[in-house]
Amino acid sequence: MIPIVYNVRSVIRRPVSTALTALGVGLVVAVFIGMLALANGFGAALAKTGSAKNVIILRKGADSELSSGLGRDVASLIASDPHVAIGTDNRPLVSPEVYVLIPLAKSFDTTQIANVVVRGISDQAWQVRNNVAVTEGQKPTSGRAEICVGSRLTKRFPHTGIGQTLHFAGRDWTVTCHFTAAGSAFESEIWGENEQFMPVFRGEVFQSISFRLKDPAAFEETQRALQADKRMTVDVHRESEFYAQQSQLLGRILSFLAVMITGIMAVGAVFGAINTMYAAIAARAPEIGVLLTLGFKPWSVLVSFLAESAFIAVIGGLLGCLFALPLNGIVTSTTNWSSFSEIAFSFRVTPALLLLGVIFAVVMGIVGGFFPALRAARLQVVQALR
Amino acid sequence: MKYLGLVLANLGRHKLRTILTILSVALALFLFASLRSVTTTLAATAQLGGARRLVTTNATGIVFVLPLAYGNRIKALPGVTGLSWANWFGGRYGDGKSFFANFAVDAESYLKMYPEFIIADDQRAAFLRDRTGALIGKRLLRQFGWKVGQNVTLQGTIFPGEWTFTVDAVYTPNDPSLGDDALVFHHEYFDERIGRAGIAGWYIVEIDDPAHAPQIAKSIDDMFRNSSAPTKTGTEKEFQASFATMWGNVSFLMSTIGLAVVFAILLVTANAMMMSARERTGEIAVLKTVGFSDRLLFALIMVEAGAMALTGAALGLGGAKLFYPAINFNGAGFLPGFKVATSTLVVGGLVALGLMLASGLVPALRAARLPVVQALRHVE
Numbered sequence: 128m129i130p131i132v133y134n135v136r137s138v139i140r141r142p143v144s145t146a147l148t149a150l151g152v153g154l155v156v157a158v159f160i161g162m163l164a165l166a167n168g169f170g171a172a173l174a175k176t177g178s179a180k181n182v183i184i185l186r187k188g189a190d191s192e193l194s195s196g197l198g199r200d201v202a203s204l205i206a207s208d209p210h211v212a213i214g215t216d217n218r219p220l221v222s223p224e225v226y227v228l229i230p231l232a233k234s235f236d237t238t239q240i241a242n243v244v245v246r247g248i249s250d251q252a253w254q255v256r257n258n259v260a261v262t263e264g265q266k267p268t269s270g271r272a273e274i275c276v277g278s279r280l281t282k283r284f285p286h287t288g289i290g291q292t293l294h295f296a297g298r299d300w301t302v303t304c305h306f307t308a309a310g311s312a313f314e315s316e317i318w319g320e321n322e323q324f325m326p327v328f329r330g331e332v333f334q335s336i337s338f339r340l341k342d343p344a345a346f347e348e349t350q351r352a353l354q355a356d357k358r359m360t361v362d363v364h365r366e367s368e369f370y371a372q373q374s375q376l377l378g379r380i381l382s383f384l385a386v387m388i389t390g391i392m393a394v395g396a397v398f399g400a401i402n403t404m405y406a407a408i409a410a411r412a413p414e415i416g417v418l419l420t421l422g423f424k425p426w427s428v429l430v431s432f433l434a435e436s437a438f439i440a441v442i443g444g445l446l447g448c449l450f451a452l453p454l455n456g457i458v459t460s461t462t463n464w465s466s467f468s469e470i471a472f473s474f475r476v477t478p479a480l481l482l483l484g485v486i487f488a489v490v491m492g493i494v495g496g497f498f499p500a501l502r503a504a505r506l507q508v509v510q511a512l513r
Numbered sequence: 514m515k516y517l518g519l520v521l522a523n524l525g526r527h528k529l530r531t532i533l534t535i536l537s538v539a540l541a542l543f544l545f546a547s548l549r550s551v552t553t554t555l556a557a558t559a560q561l562g563g564a565r566r567l568v569t570t571n572a573t574g575i576v577f578v579l580p581l582a583y584g585n586r587i588k589a590l591p592g593v594t595g596l597s598w599a600n601w602f603g604g605r606y607g608d609g610k611s612f613f614a615n616f617a618v619d620a621e622s623y624l625k626m627y628p629e630f631i632i633a634d635d636q637r638a639a640f641l642r643d644r645t646g647a648l649i650g651k652r653l654l655r656q657f658g659w660k661v662g663q664n665v666t667l668q669g670t671i672f673p674g675e676w677t678f679t680v681d682a683v684y685t686p687n688d689p690s691l692g693d694d695a696l697v698f699h700h701e702y703f704d705e706r707i708g709r710a711g712i713a714g715w716y717i718v719e720i721d722d723p724a725h726a727p728q729i730a731k732s733i734d735d736m737f738r739n740s741s742a743p744t745k746t747g748t749e750k751e752f753q754a755s756f757a758t759m760w761g762n763v764s765f766l767m768s769t770i771g772l773a774v775v776f777a778i779l780l781v782t783a784n785a786m787m788m789s790a791r792e793r794t795g796e797i798a799v800l801k802t803v804g805f806s807d808r809l810l811f812a813l814i815m816v817e818a819g820a821m822a823l824t825g826a827a828l829g830l831g832g833a834k835l836f837y838p839a840i841n842f843n844g845a846g847f848l849p850g851f852k853v854a855t856s857t858l859v860v861g862g863l864v865a866l867g868l869m870l871a872s873g874l875v876p877a878l879r880a881a882r883l884p885v886v887q888a889l890r891h892v893e
Binding site for chain 2: 191228240241388392410
């Protein structure tokens, strides 16, 4: 085996060429990680929204909360269902919810209007959704025009500070608290009491009913029982699956973009690597001749040059990780077209993603280095030494 | 011109390297053109809308409807010359995986107000006559393999049940940004099936003069200010633009990636240029000795870089221009009228020119400044 030090030293001998190639690979890796971090963050926000222990009920055929509608009769049937868990206060853990979108102007640019989710909940909802926590202020008092604002909204929309009033649906609503929900889509919502929202929005109708399962393992049985119930026509979803499914459309678009854009970029970068390696080998033909004369086998030369190419790529990959790392946590927002609502989420650069980026770089390096390395291995000693 | 042979010979010396460099420039500019076209297409949809059309929606939000009874009151306002209304239906076809817009419209007034939809006369008449008929965009014919005269069944998501329509007519929009993948059907039939609820998602108001738009919009909104369903009226362009802004900072994202792509490729080409110039150090010294001026050598290397950059640009930009229409791309319905605009080609060309300058400059300067004696010392 040719010692790896030989390759490392060779690479260091031509710093500009190495740096340019590595930087090129680095940018590809950075875009790759960045785009996947975006898709990742979006998926994570929605996946975390639902809990596997909860069930969400929509009208049969409705594909989102927006298009659903359930009467009070359904709400009371669910509340008395034996599959529903009972809270510490002996009341069923059920939240029949009103779900609408309202247009709000953004703080930084008031011509940009976002469709923000307004969710009317029962006071059980804070227990049903146990990832939700009030960070500041007091929960809305029943019977008052008060709201609690998700933490992702407070920076991006005006009049969302505690004690301020937000005007929508023809009324003023006082903000009494802010809440977090473990980074989930709930953080992009405004919560208030369902009985307050019903008359000002769509009248006597809920959009969804969420409840905690008494026995989390009994989801299938619950689903069968409720969907077979002749008194209502509903679809029963596991809450976690429902929200994950809401992310599919946009998630697919984002992943497709990530693969397509980085795929094309990667081909360009591989071409660059091929050029660099061919030039390097052409310039070092005598050296290779010496190596072969010394008795190193051609395959050993091949491996050596592949390693060199991979080494440059790894430098590039690490650079790419460095470029992509600051993206972590940056909040961005877009419309989730499945629910038509605006959702804010952060780029999530995970260790697994960084590793994937470096692996991607190595693959680029090996693919780009293969043919040049093959040429090096096949050099005729006599010719090379001339 | 007499140096053309020399430049070509230099490019042909390492054919593989030249081809790879040109291809990577081509890929970069293809990607650049694609990303920029997303931005320009979104901007173009935001510019849609007739100057004489206003849109009235529920002030509370897009998911809320308006009473059908508002129609007559709006029509009676001075300056209003026409009125139509529509309601979002949100039906799904088949497994629901391919999304397309579908909504109910007051057909007669709607088609009168939208001359943008080009429909064959006999089909138009058939659609207007048929209460359960549907008018569909040309793309849907291909996408689902539908035929004129066929019955299609949609699953209602907002309005439950199975809704069967007869495909009576096909439209082609005169502006591709309008999209050719919508299905519209009769509001009359819609209203009847949902039990005469008397609702309209939005009104389209035709006015006599675009200059009157703010004033008429205000009088419509004033009229319903204290009703149970207050309205928000704006020009059709504002209505369209509000959908475009819903993408958030996608445009910013696209341009950032575009920059990264261009920059990455710049590095690749610059590297290739530098390598080929370095290999030729001795040769350049010889050329200088036989009387080539510094300026000429500088120009020759720049031309070589330029030839690669511009060939790559022509391939990449031309490829993008031809590729997207060939596959009839519309971004799964999100980017109707996706088009590589002329401005993109111009900007792409400028990027290529910049690429040439940046990647050729260092090696060209080095060649021009090369001290002959020193360089020749290394030549065997």
